[in-house]
Amino acid sequence: MATRRTCLWKRGVKVSETFEMEIFRYYPDKDNEPFIKSYEVPFRDDWVVLDAINYIKDEIDGTLSYRWSCRMGVCGSCGMMVNSVPKLTCSAFLKDYPSRKIRVEPLQGFPVERDLIFDMDDFMNKLTEVKPYLLRKEGEEKPLEEGEYLQSPAELAHYKQYTLCINCMLCYAACPIYALDSNFVGPAAIALAQRYNLDSRDQGRNQRQEVIASHEGIWECTFVGECSVVCPKDVDPAAAIQRAKVSSTLDWFKEKMIPRSKG
């Protein structure tokens, strides 16, 4: 089977001329309006978009601000719009833009703090609201001395996918519902709530339902599915939301049909 990418390692690095990279700029203390600035950057086919942005900061314009750290697709800092698509810039290779037109903007749908940095407070608050931690019923905590809760590989597989969210916010940037109504809890926070709901060790689903099953929760999602398309970790938040809808419907059904059921 052929590998997905051309093998850089064997072929060596090709550095061909330069290209114009367009970057969204905005200084809140002095600009009324954001603007686009062009920079001339070498086109190296081993570079990702983040490398080109670092080149600008290091060699051309020290005033450009953006977030980044691990440059290996796991810290979730460097999400930006690349040619209007939400991307982790540490994983978006220049060579995948053969037209050599690359415009970088902050992730859409969030207030801009400065240049490529957006305001994450809304997500941080929503994440807290969905109680993304293991909850046990009063008195059912296992003492540490008694060891681990047993969990079979199948039970682990049941929720594992939803643990892989790196909070990069690409799904919020892609979500048309969140763009219209920022009250929507949104894909990543719902996926993380589901991650705990589906964990065999957790007993806190009822406590999360208030937020998840509210109007701003799962029911606002119209299943566009863009969140799962852009997710760099294949978390599939759209599926998490659909699964939550099904179980919430079952809850409703149980409540109506079998009164006093504890569900």
Added chain:
Amino acid sequence: MALQYDIVIVGGGGAGLRAAIAIGETNPKLKIALVSKVFPMRSHTVAAEGGAAAVIKDNDSFNDHCLDTIGGGEWMCDQDAVELFVNEAPKELIQMEHWGCPWSRELDGTVAVRPFGGMKIERTWFAADKTGFHLLHTLFQTSLKYNNVIRHDEWFATKILVENGRCQGVTAIEMRSGIMKVIAAKSVIMCTGGAGRVFPFTTNGAIKTGDGMAMAYRAGIPLKDMEFIQYHPTGLPGTGILITEAARGEGGILVNKEGYRYLQDYDLGMPLDIEDPKHPVNKSMELGPRDRLSQAFIKEREKEKTITGPFGDVVHLDIRHLGKKKIDKKLPFVRELTKNYIGIDPVYEPIPVRPVVHYMMGGIDTTIDCRTILPGLFAAGECACVSINGANRLGSNSLTEILVYGARAGNAAAVFANEHSEINLEALEKQGADEYKRITRDFLQKDGGSERIATLRKEIHQVMEQSVGIFRSESGLKEACNKIEELKDRFSSILIEDKSLNFNTELTSALELENMIDVAESIIFSALSRRESRGSHQRTDFLNRDDENFLRHSLAYRTETESRIEYQDVAITKWPPGERVYGKEE
């Protein structure tokens, strides 16, 4: 106006979060500030892959974990600290399980373990090959339960405030507004992680610039054992992205350009056939310790047996024989990273790898209770040196260390805060005003300046790689001392184009560079003084280990011009210094 807390934790990675939760659990009335220059889940704990060590299975023993760790660290570990660590480790990992960490499991539902380098028994707990990611997110999400943990995300700490002989807080810049605040507290915990970014080729993320180490060093606290820098033997060429040791734990092999398993030539045992059910053998060949494997690579390169490539020489890490199913189950991130970053699918092709700077064994000198010499200041995790890692850390001990010592630092800082209520706010405000003046004068309102941040950073990188790499010599280190002095001088002419306040990342890059210079200085002077070879510190002019003179921790104190090096005895409780044995009977 100063912000006031009972405890300030600087750094929101594994150690900082574990400390915050420990205080949240035991002292719900104490108000805690968690100050981090990034959102906690961006912290570099996120990138750890292979696993976390703790004795849990019936075939294992505390004594074996202690001895593996101490021998792995070439007897530079403080044995009391190691014993405490090994004893506490299982409880901490079970605690993580109770908080929801998705540990990989055996069929019977118990936690699974895998073999790791330098460990005699399989004792490395893992969550596929994203263990650090899962630990960090589990800790971060769990920390959201505690109302007394107040996060200051994207606040950049600049200085430790000392008043009346006690640490009483820090100054920090709120990056969003650019405003500097005094964050006063009765005790402070440093959990800022490592400093791999002082080297050019590192697994460490951009944020690992040694900020906490440098702040402590400038506050007069010694940095311990800074000469011990861990090179991980398997980084991807070009980027330095880590390929986890778990790849070898699962049976991956290292071969040179002739396809030969060259480690057998370096006193690491003889290879078993990859089809042999006993392969891989613990503490042997590919499961030797990281220092020895990285040194073997350099020797192999000298013999011209490595493979030349566009990003320097490499050897091959071959995991093809594990098969697609096992690779996807146990090493999915390895496959994702190699496919994405070098276009190689390890199911079908060997992975090119070379040694890469990974971890600092040294750090802020602390006692077994995480105390520093400055009352009220505590430290834990990679930024601290307690020391359980000695001259060479074993893989999968550091994730456990951030939990054991993170919790311990939290508890110790809480006790201290409960015993010391007095805070001299007025004096702290004045110190804060002085620090603000310094930042304004030296950076924000500075006219002129000619040295680009990136240029100085590159020059530090060059000198560190040349003089404090896997093999070191006196002449190289002396040159490095001069170079650091030159860089300190040139730093005063730093060019800052950005004079604005909001999210001024040019300012924070300059402050990080200043920290990197201080940390680099302590590394170079510590390496120069240690005239022996031990663990990760190999001197070409002093080839042997010298227990008589150097079975001692180095302590680097800052002076106006250089580091002053002193020494401190290693704590030896049960395990007298001996030979490190790999690949044969102990």
